[in-house]
Amino acid sequence: MFAVMQNLKFDPSNLLAKNIGRYGVVETDLAQYATLLENGHKVLLEARENGEKRIASMMEWLNLPYQREEVIDEIQNVAKSFRKFKNIVSIGIGGSYLGNRMLQDGLRSPYYNEFESLRNGCPRIFFNGKSLDPVSLNALLNNLDPKETGIVVISKSGGTTEPKVSFEILKWWLERRCGRDYWKHIIAVTDERQGILREWVKGMGKPIPTFPVPDGVGGRFSVLSPVGLITAAMANINIKELLAGAAAMEKMTQNLNLKDNPAYLYALLHTVLYQKRGINIAVMMPFADQLETFADWYVQLLAESLGKKYNKQGLVINTGRTPIPSVGPSDLHSTQQNNIEGEYNKAITFIRVEKPAIDLTIPHESNDYLADKQMSVVGDASQRGTEFALLSEGRPNCTISLPELTPYTLGQLIFFFEIATAMEGELLGVNTYDQPGVEGYKKNMFGRLGKAGFVANTFCGSIAPV
Secondary structure (H helix, E strand, C coil), X not given: CCEEECCXXXXXXXXXXXXXXXXXXXXXXXXXXXXXXXXXXXXXXXXXXXXXXXXXXXXXXXXXXXXXXXXXXXXXXXXXXXXXXXXXXXXXXXXXXXXXXXXXXHHCCCXXXXXXXXXXXXXXXXXXXXXXXXXXXXXXXXXXXHHXXXXXXXXXXXXXXXXXXXXXHXXXXXXXXXXXXXXXHEEEEECCCCCHHHHHHHHHCCCCCEEECXXXXXXXXXXXCHHHHHHHHHCCCCHHHHHHHHHHHHHHCCCCCCCCCHHHHHHHHHHHHHHHHCCCEEEEXXXXXXXXXXXXXXXXXXXXXXXXXXXXXXXXXXXXXXXXXXXXXXXXXXXXHHHHHCCCCEEEEEEEEXXXXXXXXXXXXXXXXXXCCEHHHHHHHHHHHHHHHHHHCCXXXXXXXXXCCCHHHHHHHHHHHHHHHHHHHHHHCCCCCCCHHHHHHHHHHHHHCCCCCCCCCCCCCCCCCC
């Protein structure tokens, strides 16, 4: 069974009972979810058709493939002007880090920062603001020249602690070395009307390039907005092709028919496996180094969207699959042992690129079974061998194939998983777009740091003696 996604293919065969046995899905399973699937489809269609409802329900990401051309042109123009800098530091956390890093890793050459010949005149791009570790930020401060460095700060509120800390330090670093014109080194991506970062831009009274984090778009769904597009454009990634691929997938996923909507099929099959077979761990395993960060991006998308204590009716259900990032063939020598012989609680999603941007041939002089073979052929055999090994043990797995890794196909892949996650949330009956579980650490951290209105609670429980 193949579901063709224009250029992409989704093969769910190894999720089905007829191929893997007791842990696979059968037709009667799918029938039991028909009403939930139809209701979820209505929710997504209504959001597409009603702009106000789409924004109010945090589903404006559905409209990101169709941003106004003048907005995209402005992003490209500002990005081009910032290529005068040798270095760019992108400040963001969550989707504002993972999405941006995923686009650069996926669509620019490996070792992009290390070799000037791979950048074609574009700046090195460093990602910071995702941690509070002073060692990593200090390395940038001591090894970059402020006069040759631009800053992209991404924060909807401007008050998120981790990027705020990095921005305050980097802003001071720029001002100390560049003087009053330090603002010319900064781009802000933030709320269009309010927030700490927006107020700082207004207070500066300078023409600081600023792009909006669109209303109704949460961080983990923001990669196709200015949040992700600005650094991609700085690296000379074709962002119009990226959005065109996403738009092609968006059109395909308007169809309720599972044969024509592979994202729905992916969501439904994995929901059945989770709720009826106990398959609660989702392993994302691309067989391409450039997609390793894609797996990290997917982990946030799935975990933050679907790991919920309450359903939409307010009942405690503590639901959501646990995503695990992986990469082949590297992890075949580590976690794959557990995938093959550990608990029957994992489903593996392979992503394979059929034609790499470049290939190498193993020399004839190797004089063994590898002689004269292309590296891509060996890699393909590795992925298919892994698939067969899982199949032989009755382990659920599926494969998504890209003919090539391009802005267009990556745009398709991104939107595929966004739609699949949205539908999975509807099938589980949870709010896909909130993240109340993230707030607990913030409140306690604010109290410990002395922020007004917050209390530093300490641990009050008892610990059993050893």
